[in-house]
Amino acid sequence: MNARNRELFALIPASLLVTAGFAAVFIQRDELLSDVSLTYGLIFLALCLAAHLVLRMTLPDADPYLFPLVAVLACFGLVMLYRLDEDFAREQAQWFVVGLIVFTGTIIALRHDHRVLERYRYIIALSGIVLRFTLPHADPYLFPLVAVLACFGLVMLYRLDEDFARDQAQWFVVGLIFFSATIVALRSDHRVLERYRYIIASVGIMLLLMPRLGNPVNGAYLSFQLGPIAFQPAELAKIAIVIFLASYLRDTRQVLVIGARRVMGITFPPLKHLGPLLAVWGTAMVLLFVIQDLGSSLMFFGAFLALIYVATNRISFVLIGLGLFALGARVLYAIRPTIESRVDAWLHPFDDKLYAQDPGGSYQIAQSIFTQADGGLFGRGFGQATIQLGDNPPILPAAHTDFIYAVITDELGLLGACAVLLVYLLIIERGFKTAMLATDSFSKLLATGLTAVLALQVFVIVGGVTKLIPLTGVTLPFISYGGSSIVANFILLALLLLVSDRARREAQAR
């Protein structure tokens, strides 16, 4: 089975299960049925299929698992967002399971009673046909993984309310347009990016500096008002910076290694080439001071160190970098009250004074932990988390952005949260695998950098929400609410697939 068919297959459980889930929902509350809500499921499926077709036509050899995995995460994220904004039926989740088991029979039985369902019979038929042809050779592990998440995701999508999710769905359209455009534009050879590295780097830094024109949110300069849209340029900038670093390090990695000398047991890069590296460090520090957000800085600098390490295979360079970063962070800690209060809140989340302090206290992180504590091993089921009571201020703030992982832990439990992390790990694994398969240095470094920056983003936000590290607000890729994040991460995915496509094609030719 070729890669694209595998990808198509991996997308099928999503369509299959969303249909089954809808059937279950019909049973549950058929008087509330409306075409509008159904369209969300359809639109999402159509988007995935469209994106798949683009992939099929342009990158036939790209890694087949990346896109379906991301699709699952995206569905899942959408659903969590919908859920946050609706009055829900308690037993819905249990009905989904029942509905799934008997889905085929149910759908045929109900088809005549529910006009709306007829629209799905073609999908059902199509799913049936494709399943019959593809099931014998299917990957045995991906199906259940994708199925469970997609089932929850898409069915919840149907039953939840508009607002956040409508926006998010629109952003998915935009994201997929960018995704497709990136692929089409770079399809012949993504290495043309190298030619524009300085432009890309400047654009990236400018993007980062843009929010400085606006007002800080929670003490950090992260978003930029672009007409009606609050844009978070850091999301795009991270890609630009990875592209620049990959390209720059491809040129200098040899020199960095050869010219290195040992001083007091530590290997230092040659002074001549230390300049640009110090410049990168300096930039990271400047960024740290300008945007005053430890999280994004950690992401950028982490990706930088990952690239240095992969390019030179010198752990000492990484240590030097870490030391320098720690120095900068320490200075910032001393002079910026924002950072200091975040660290204090991290160390003593239940301290009376810090808890009552607003803004900048420990209320958020304490509530995040309480939310997770409600989850237990198996979670309480979709829609059961206590987020908000009536029209009062929410008990857990920013549930749709920063703290969505806490909500996932609450509603799906430790196992659900681990499943989400596992999906990320699988994506990261595919990303690094792509990097290892690639034959040229630039592609290797690019894939490594993109994967690392994605992985670090997950680590920074999940680590913050779980109180592993001080909390800093970045989005949970593909799941959190936020347009810039969706668009940027789809571009990131497109780039990974571009590298992957070339690498696998060459591997097959050999």
Added chain:
Amino acid sequence: MNAPILKLFGLFLVLFALLIGMTSYNSVINAGAYRENTKNSRPQIEEQRVRRGVIRARDGTVLARSVRDESQLYKRRYTPEGGLFAHAIGYDFLRTGRAGVERERNDALTGKRNELASVLDQLRGKQRVGDNVLTNLDPGAQRVAVGALQGRKGSIVAIEPRTGKVRVMVSTPGYDPNALDTKAAADAPLFNRATQSGYPPGSTFKVVTAAAALDSGKFTPDSMVSGKSPITVSGAPLQNFSNAQFGPITLTDALTNSVNVVWAQVAQQVGREQMGEYMQRFGFFSDPPLDYPDGQMRPSGVFDAKSKRFLPAELEGVDIGRVGIGQERLSVTPLQMAMVAATVANGGVRMKPNLADRIVDLDGRTVERIVPEQAERVMSAANARKLTVMMSNVVREGTGVGAALEGIEVAGKTGTAELNIAQRINQPWFIGFAPLDSPKVAIAVTLENVQGPQSQGGLVAAPIAKQVLQELLG
């Protein structure tokens, strides 16, 4: 470059393992502690989502029920009858927390059964619903009791001696649980005087002394003791009430006329060890075994206000003679004194008092029945019978005639703890039970700071006990 990429992947595996570890810690390993954190209001909110069970009186009258508000949470409403029992029933609100039966029976009221049943219900899609609690409380008698106190501060407790069922529990002033204000207020209306107030018991304590005297075998009801007043006890003179003079008299007469000097001598002869032993058997020195929150009960005994500790009767510094007549630093709850009366009524066996009778599910099936439980045998049935006869004399011809009922024989003992002799401020008491042959109700009545020449237990508390007994037995 593949080797470092692999190592980098390894690093991320470690980092993600840390994330999983931290998530496990938050959601499973340490979840219990986080859920109990005082800043965490989620468990309470969660319980407000469950329709809380109804609390009923023994005749089925609804005392407390839940109604749903606009934010999908249930809110507690108390009926006027529920308001009468405000202290026993307590309250349950998100803002104020909970108290009383609402607190003690919270698991039942919120439908929390064992883990397995909960999991099964969840799988079957059954929504958690609270069970109803049927109490032993009697609204009619409670209403009479509250009325009889006429707005004065005090407390009345009535118990079924054979079963320990609490029929009446009054603490005045009361409060309206629907308009609860937990801020400190004058006269502490939220304070349950029946279980939380420590009062000097006065002469009602002579029942305990008499029980020890008879059951230790050192005295009989006919034992003669000199009633000459005053005598010196622990180096200080002790007088009879109004310094009345008696010659050598029987213990029966000494109880009927509440002769202080006799009972002080009896207590001294019984000795501190045995006095302490019998107090302990009656339930002194520990929280009563009532199905009521621990934080809302206190033990009775010799209480040293300075060290804020209860002193054992065996202690050298305790004036055991004065303990025997309810003085010294004795500090008792009305519930404890009702238990003393109930124990004598029940042939010397102390029963565990209960507010709740049974837990009933939504369909009316009994989930749990609170069966009467023996707490301790305090004295032999024969000695209890002798003491009963002595106590019946008190009501027939002694200080307790005010409690006498027509056609029903009542046993009892009055008490008048002098709080301020110069201003004649007393704490009047009456404890007793009826009918004599097979007692159905035991009662304790006391009032705070009653002033004037007519403020003795026999004149103030006994008539109140009579009204309540009449209602309960009628």
